[in-house]
Amino acid sequence: MKEPAIRRRIIADKSFKTIVVLLAFASILPMFFILFFIISKGISVINWTFLTHLPKPVGEIGGGISNAIIGTLMLITVSIIFSVPVGVLAGVFLCEYRKGRFAYFVKLAIETLQGIPSIVIGIIAYIWLVLPMGSFSGLSGGVALALMMLPVIITATEETLKLIPDSLREGSLALGVSYPRTILKVVLPAGLSGILTGILLSVARVTGETAPLLFTAFGSPFMNFNILKPINTLPLMIFNYATSPYTEWHTLAWGASFVLVVFVLGLNLFTKVVTRKWKVQF
Amino acid sequence: MIEKGRDNVSVELRQQLGLLTDSSMEDFLVRIHRRTMAGWKFGLSESFFRKILYVAGTFVLVLLIAIFLSLVVASIPAIRHFGVGFLFGTTWDPVRGEFGALPFVMGTLFVSLLALAISTVFSLSISIFLGEYFRGGAVSAFITSVIELLAGIPSVIYGFCGLFLLVPVVRALEIKLNVAPYGVGILTSSLVLAVMIIPYSASIGREVISLVPSDLKEAAFSLGATRFEVIRKVVLPYARSGIFAGILLSLGRALGETMAVTMVIGNSNFIPKGIFSPANTLASVIANEFTEATGQLYLSSLVELGLVLFMVTTVINIFGKVIIRRMGMGDK
Numbered sequence: 170m171k172e173p174a175i176r177r178r179i180i181a182d183k184s185f186k187t188i189v190v191l192l193a194f195a196s197i198l199p200m201f202f203i204l205f206f207i208i209s210k211g212i213s214v215i216n217w218t219f220l221t222h223l224p225k226p227v228g229e230i231g232g233g234i235s236n237a238i239i240g241t242l243m244l245i246t247v248s249i250i251f252s253v254p255v256g257v258l259a260g261v262f263l264c265e266y267r268k269g270r271f272a273y274f275v276k277l278a279i280e281t282l283q284g285i286p287s288i289v290i291g292i293i294a295y296i297w298l299v300l301p302m303g304s305f306s307g308l309s310g311g312v313a314l315a316l317m318m319l320p321v322i323i324t325a326t327e328e329t330l331k332l333i334p335d336s337l338r339e340g341s342l343a344l345g346v347s348y349p350r351t352i353l354k355v356v357l358p359a360g361l362s363g364i365l366t367g368i369l370l371s372v373a374r375v376t377g378e379t380a381p382l383l384f385t386a387f388g389s390p391f392m393n394f395n396i397l398k399p400i401n402t403l404p405l406m407i408f409n410y411a412t413s414p415y416t417e418w419h420t421l422a423w424g425a426s427f428v429l430v431v432f433v434l435g436l437n438l439f440t441k442v443v444t445r446k447w448k449v450q451f
Numbered sequence: 452m453i454e455k456g457r458d459n460v461s462v463e464l465r466q467q468l469g470l471l472t473d474s475s476m477e478d479f480l481v482r483i484h485r486r487t488m489a490g491w492k493f494g495l496s497e498s499f500f501r502k503i504l505y506v507a508g509t510f511v512l513v514l515l516i517a518i519f520l521s522l523v524v525a526s527i528p529a530i531r532h533f534g535v536g537f538l539f540g541t542t543w544d545p546v547r548g549e550f551g552a553l554p555f556v557m558g559t560l561f562v563s564l565l566a567l568a569i570s571t572v573f574s575l576s577i578s579i580f581l582g583e584y585f586r587g588g589a590v591s592a593f594i595t596s597v598i599e600l601l602a603g604i605p606s607v608i609y610g611f612c613g614l615f616l617l618v619p620v621v622r623a624l625e626i627k628l629n630v631a632p633y634g635v636g637i638l639t640s641s642l643v644l645a646v647m648i649i650p651y652s653a654s655i656g657r658e659v660i661s662l663v664p665s666d667l668k669e670a671a672f673s674l675g676a677t678r679f680e681v682i683r684k685v686v687l688p689y690a691r692s693g694i695f696a697g698i699l700l701s702l703g704r705a706l707g708e709t710m711a712v713t714m715v716i717g718n719s720n721f722i723p724k725g726i727f728s729p730a731n732t733l734a735s736v737i738a739n740e741f742t743e744a745t746g747q748l749y750l751s752s753l754v755e756l757g758l759v760l761f762m763v764t765t766v767i768n769i770f771g772k773v774i775i776r777r778m779g780m781g782d783k
Contacts, residue, residue, distance in 0.1 A: 182677035186584065192576035196653075197597045199646045203604065203612045258507035265504060275508045277769070278515040284768035285518070285761060286707025288734045292741070292757045296521050316514075323511065349500035377605020380709035380734070384741045404607045404710075411611045412714060426608055437603040 204430075211427025219424055224390055224406075227415050234425050236392045240307065240400040244386060245372055247311025247396060252318040253368060259319075260326020260364070261352060267331070283320035290316050291381035299385060307393070307400035310386025314378060318371035325367020329360040362447030366440055373436040377429060379404035403429045519761070526755035528747050537755060543720040545740070550752035552759065554722045558730035559760075561637050561723055562712060563705040566644035571698055574649045578656030578694070583682060586661060602650035610714030613643040618715060625727055635717035636729045643711050648704050652697040659693025659778060660686060693778045699771035703764045709734040733760045 218233055225232030259275070266272045294313035299305055333356055341351040357364070382388075387399040388409055403425050410422035529537060533550065540551015577598065585591040614635075621642075622634035663686050671681045687694075717729025718739055731739070733756050744750040 178677050178680070182679040185679040185682070189576045189579050189584065192573055193580035193594060196573035196577055196646075196649050197594060197601070200597050200601045200604075202616065203608065206612055206616060207608065255507055255510060258504060259511050262504040262508035266508070272508065275512050278512045280772055281765050281768065282511070282515055282518075284703055284707075284764055286709065286734060286764055288707065288709040288737050289518075289522070289757045289761045292525075292737065292754055293518050293521055295741070296525050296754075319511070319514075347495075348497040349495045352500070373603065377607065379605070379607045380738060383738055387742075404605055407607050407611055408710060408714070411607075411614060422611065426611055429605060430608060433603055433605060434600060437600065441599075 207423070207426050207430050210423040211430075214420055214424030215427060220428075223392060224421060225417075226390075227417065230417055232417075232421060234403070234406060234421065234428065236389070237401045237403045237406040237425060238428070239392065239394075240386070240389075241376065241402040241404075243394070243396060243400060244307060244311050244314060244382075244402055245376065247308065248314035248318055248375060249368070249372070251312060251315035252322055252371070256319050256322030257326050257357075257364060260323045261330060261357070263323065263327040264330035265352075267327075279320045279323050282316070283324075287317065287378055287380040288383075291384055294381060294385045302397070304397075305385060305387035305399040307386050307396035307398065310382045310400060310402070311396065313381035313385050314375040317375050317378065317381065318368075321371035321374060322364075322367050325370065326360070326364050329363025329367070330356060332363070333359050362443075366444050366447065369436060369440045369443070373433055373440060376436070377404055377433050379408050383408075403432075522754060522758040522761060526751045526758050528751040529755045530751075532748060533752075537752070538759070541722060543736075545744075545749050548746075548748060550748070552733075552756055554720055555731050555733045555736050555756060556759075557722050558637070558716070559706055559732040559734070561726075561730065562640045562644060562716070562732055563702060565637065565641035565726065566648060566705050567698065567702055569641060569645035570649050570652065570701065573645075574651075574653040574656055574697070574701075575694070577649070577653040578660050578697075579682060579686075581653075582657040582660030583678075583686060598650045598653055601646070606647065606708060606710040607714075609643055609647055610711035613639060613711060613715045617642060621727075628727075630725075630727050633717055633727070633729050635715050636727050637716070637723055638726045640712045640716045640730075640732075641726075643715055644705050644708055647708060647711060648701040651701040651704055652694075655697030655700065655775070656690070656694050659690040659697070662693075662778075663689045692774055696771045696774035696778070699767055699774070703767040703771065706732075706767070707734055707760060707764050709738050713738045733757075 218231065220233060220238065221235050222231075222233035223236055224234065259279075263272055263276060263279075290313050293316070294309045298309035298312055302309070337359060338351055338356055341355040342348070346355070382402060382405050386402060386405065388401045388405040389399040390401070393400055407422045407425050407429065410418040410425070413419075529550065533540065537550065538552050538556065540549070541553045542549050542551050543554055544550075577594065581591055581594060585594075617639055618634040621636070621639045622632045625632040625634070667685055667689065668681050671685045676684070712732055713735040716731060716735050718731055718735065719729040720731055720736070723730035737753050737756055737760075741750075741753055744753055
């Protein structure tokens with residue numbers, strides 16, 4: 170074998186590795202740009218007044234985002250109420266009947282549901298709730314978010330319950346405990362941590378959602394505790410203020426972005442830590 | 452002793468002695484039974500419980516069908532008015548009541564495919580980096596968690612940062628190239644979108660690459676192949692369809708992505724002329740005009756755009772999932 174041919178192959182090998190490593194590191198750069206930008210612009214805006222006051226009209230400096238924080242929390246609560254019971258039961262269904270043909274179709278439906286673009290979910294909530302009720306409302310926004318949470322919760326429940334060993338359930342049944350009680354008091358509690366993780370993940374997923382809320386929750390400059398009226402949320406506020414031409418509003422949007430990013434990334438990290446700690450093991 | 456005297460001792464005496472009478476024994480058992488069954492007063496029968504489970508499962512199926520039907524019903528006025536020509540109409544003019552989807556279909560395709568082309572280079576590198584070169588250890592863990600964080604950032608934040616970080620850069624580039632310096636447009640949205648979809652194709656690509664059997668690779672190494680040759684001739688061909696599925700699934704994401712694109716695409720309802728021109732995608736035009744839509748035809752045309760988006764993303768997603776299932780990657 171000739172020397173130069175081998176050297177060429179080694180050079181090709183080395184340069185390929187260099188390119189891969191460089192590109193891999195290059196693709197995580199945007200993350201640092203975004204974090205740096207959000208932190209440097211946002212942190213100077215954050216103070217107690219910012220968190221506890223309403224936004225001020227154009228031209229006045231100051232103001233805060235209290236209504237958006239409250240609105241975000243309210244919407245999350247509404248969507249949890251709608252999605253968790255159905256989601257957990259459907260997850261139990263998928264786990265219990267996993268061999269059936271019907272369950273296969275349900276699973277396909279869930280995967281399709283997960284892939285629906287968020288803006289289409291917004292249209293659906295508009296058709297189902299906003300049109301009949303005649304006004305934008307927090308309720309319709311909550312339903313839209315619940316539709317987005319549902320597939321995540323169902324999948325998490327199913328995957329967790331599959332891990333619970335049959336011996337546990339058989340032990341319970343052998344003691345004469347009825348089937349419903351076995352599921353509700355033995356199997357579900359054993360998988361509780363996994364299900365909770367799924368719910369946390371789904372909350373983290375929808376907290377930053379804007380598209381489904383554009384024509385459901387709509388946004389509002391006022392504090393509002395009535396879920397039948399338009400409600401402001403952090404992502405909506407960021408969108409509305411960032412695309413406005415006013416610098417005061419841009420400042421508010423940077424502050425709101427900082428709060429949102431801290432909340433969402435915090436929730437993601439928390440879920441990760443908790444997953445490791447609560448891992449369903451047998 | 453007690454056993455023997457049991458029958459003789461009167462009920463009163465037994466109560467005084469603290470022993471159980473037959474009837475109080477029954478009470479006692481019932482009490483214990485109730486306590487263990489606490490919170491269980493409805494007497495949920497097995498068949499009823501199974502019915503509830505079935506209802507929950509059916510609900511999800513019905514939900515999906517209802518979503519599809521609602522979209523179809525709400526877009527009937529537009530379908531009836533424009534027919535199939537809706538998809539090929541080149542003008543979108545709400546004032547004159549003329550609605551054609553072609554500008555947005557073109558815009559969506561342009562933006563998504565360009566984003567896909569940009570992101571594939573990077574996501575493939577990450578896949579090879581994590582699936583082949585650094586399969587464990589601190590570097591791999593670091594990159595993995597940064598990528599996960601990248602996937603967790605809300606899309607409105609991407610749009611906001613794109614608007615203030617990327618738009619000035621693109622505008623400067625446009626001035627240098629002597630084209631109209633909008634700053635916003637197809638290139639800007641594709642760049643933002645590319646960053647957003649990297650995590651999806653990267654995580655699938657990494658998985659399929661690390662699934663390549665090591666005896667195949669070792670066989671190639673033993674024949675004297677360099678690592679680059681192994682990757683090019685063994686790993687990538689083996690993982691090809693999985694990588695393709697990852698790209699397909701991230702295309703599904705890109706097509707439906709709304710907020711980030713809406714903020715940097717420039718909202719122009721004309722067929723885009725080049726990569727610097729402002730445009731609109733299916734999702735962004737819905738986001739922009741839905742609340743302002745007056746009149747039934749306008750609104751139902753927008754819903755029909757949503758219906759098109761729904762069907763395209765669904766087909767792409769199912770296709771991608773089928774490929775992945777064939778690869779034997781389970782439910783991931």
